[in-house]
Amino acid sequence: MEFVDRKIIFHGSNFTDFYLEQSTKAQEKIEFVLRIIRQVERVSKKFLSPMEGTDGLYEVRVEYSSSIYRIFCCFDEGNIVVLFNGFQKKTQKTPLKEIEKALRLKREYFELKKTQENEKRSNQKR
DSSP, X not given: OOBOOOEEEESSSHHHHHHHTSOHHHHHHHHHHHHHHHHBSSOOXXXXXXXXXXXXXXXXXXXXXXXXXXXXXEXXXXXEEEEXXXXXXXXXXXXXXXXXXXXXXXXXXXXXHHHHHHHHHHHHHO
């Protein structure tokens, strides 16, 4: 097993709000899965899976007791994992509104990043 050192960041407060609503044991399981994503080069699809047809959106998969949790994320600059929103999965199919929310947050993240990079460049030219 090869190891890496990925950085995990949050965009907005959606993930944090979701995380704080969970029980201590569920939070520990979420942290365990995020630690695997942070450190293991080839993460099993049991823990991290690409969402088909979403252009780079991934689903972090967490199971604790009889509960299933999903956290949407994407990669930025190869080694940065950006967490967007999370939810407790109650049906077989992932709710479309959660996918749409994650895609909106992903677009927002990259637009904000681009604006910040442009501002930084224009400030360097002065």
